[in-house]
Amino acid sequence: MNKKQLQSELTKKRIADAARVLFIQKGYxxxxxxxxxxxxxxSKGNIYYHFKSKEGLFLYLVEEWDHDWEQKWFEKESKYETTIDKLYGIAEQMVLDDLNHPLTKAADEFFNNEEKTSDVEERLAEMVVRHLKFYEKLIREGMEKGEFKQDNVESLAVILEGLFFGLSQMSRKSSMKEALELYQLAVKVFLSGIASRSS
Amino acid sequence: MNKKQLQSELTKKRIADAARVLFIQKGYxxxxxxxxxxxxxxSKGNIYYHFKSKEGLFLYLVEEWDHDWEQKWFEKESKYETTIDKLYGIAEQMVLDDLNHPLTKAADEFFNNEEKTSDVEERLAEMVVRHLKFYEKLIREGMEKGEFKQDNVESLAVILEGLFFGLSQMSRKSSMKEALELYQLAVKVFLSGIASRSS
DNA sequence: AATAATACTGAACGTTTATTCAGTATTCTA
DNA sequence: TAGAATACTGAATAAACGTTCAGTATTATT
Structure with a gap:
């Protein structure tokens, strides 16, 4: 690899990293x-040299994040034996990796606010579906293993996705330690509830 | 009341109603x-005649909504006997009243994205605290009645607020019926969990 | 009816922002 | 070393947006 190509990649990465931080902090x-x-x-021109548009830059980040997160999880998944442990593991990765699915909020803003141009909407919708499928698979696994009660898998997946999304909102100003404790308690509640006797 | 004053109030209401719908749909x-x-x-000028600024218009809506929602709940609260029933009642009011805390998302965007000018930040922070206090009171009541297990009240309140916020995000494109079912299942999970045996 | 007060209009202003592009600097190739 | 390819600059453009204001229309007051 060239010195030039190397420099170019570093620049692209530097822009992407800075943009990621800003999008997370301020929104899209x-x-x-x-x-x-x-x-x-x-310079402005240089950013447009490396990325076609602001939209393109953002999508690049979302796809990169989505890919990295899934990859990392699948590498760890086999180390967890029970589905319950996996749930705690997912919560942990969410907090430790990127303190709350960082781009989800910006992606949501992007998805809802922008003019419906191009194939962007389609790609983001696919991402949400992928998340839900991810949770559905997990919940179904837990039911098959007998760890979870039989219930509506699709709805539970939506609730879990919603819970994690909501938690990320609530803990945006928390420390990592506080967030981790919150997520762990939330998973515990998701598993066992808060009622003193189950109905 | 004058014909003029009446007309003016109607206009102000018309603007507020339209703005509410738009803020909910598109964000702040x-x-x-x-x-x-x-x-x-x-006309633009007329909007600025009735509200000092975009910020002022938005705050007006938030305060109005907050007031109305609490009032309505307190009127209903005594009709519910158990704390568990109250939780379901709150979920129901959230869905039926305004399909998902409508301004919460826009308020959150507002709170996080805008330049930190004026007393706005303070007022919104107070709103979040009020929500948490609301849930804390409820959870504490449930514990005192023996309906809920003893646990960290403050954290559970954050989880509940987060859960409801997340659900509102997830059900933005759902019908009222679907949303209600989702919320009810979520409350059931919050109470009893999904695990087949509690740990 | 005449004047004042209120309600409303919409063009204009200033600012912000995404995007472009003609040109410059740096590195590679032959 | 000459010239091509690549990386980068920053001023210019154009569109969008919040806000203002001089003026008009409508209703109230005397």
Whole structure:
């Protein structure tokens, strides 16, 4: 690899990293290209040289994150024996990896606020479906193993996705330790409930 | 009351109602004054005649909603005997009243994205605290009655607030019926968990 | 009816922002 | 070393948006 190509990759990564932080902190729309210019030191033109558009830059980040997160989980998954342990493991990865699915909120804003142009909507919808499938598979596994009660798998997956999304909102200003404890308690509640006797 | 005053109040209400719908649908930043102009037929100047600014218009809606929701709940609360029933009642009111805490998302966007000017931040923070206190009181009551297991009240309140917030996100495109079923299942899970035997 | 007060209009202003592009600097190739 | 390819710059463009304001229409007051 060239010195030039190497430099180029580093620059692209530097832009992507800075943009990721900003999108997470400020959301999609509130993050301007100018913001990224200020943080990276790159010029506007250079950002557009590496990414076709703001939309393209954002999608790049989402796809990258989604890919990395799944990959990392699948590498760890086999180390957990029970489905219950997996649930705690997922919660842990969510907190430790990126303190709350960081781009989910920005992605949601993006998905809901932007003009419905191009294939972007389709790609993001696929992402949500993938998340739900991910949880459905887990919950179904737990039911088959007898760890979970029989119930509506699809709805439980939505609830779990919603719970984790909500928790990420609530713990945006928390420390990692606080967030982890919150997530763990939430998983415990999701598993056992808060009622003193089950109905 | 004058014919003029009446007309003025109606206009103000018309603007507020339209703005509420738009903020809910599109979020805070993505809703432009121009959007409100188009929907209401009022002019830009008229909107600024009735509300000092976009910020002021939004805060007006948040405060109005918060007030109405609490009032309505307190009127109903005594009709529920157990704390568990109250939880289901709250979920029901959330769905039926305004299909998902509608302004919470926009308020959150507002709170996180906007420049930290004025007393706005303070007022919104107070709102979140009020929500948590609301849930804390409920959970504490459930524990005192023996309906709930003893646990960290503050954290459970955060989880409950997070759960409801997350559910509202997930059911934005659902019908009222679907949303209600989802919320009810979520409350059931919050109470009893999904595990086949509690740990 | 005349004047004042209130309700409303919409063009104009200033700012912000995504995007482009003509040109410059750096590195590679032959 | 000459010229091509690549990486980068930053001023310019154009569109969008919140806000203002001078003026008009409507209703109230005397």
């Amino acid at each position: 729309k509130a993050t301007s290209i100018e913001d990224i210019v200020e943080v990276t030191g790159s | 930043k993505a809703t432009s004054i121009e959007d409100i102009v188009e929907v209401t037929g009022s």
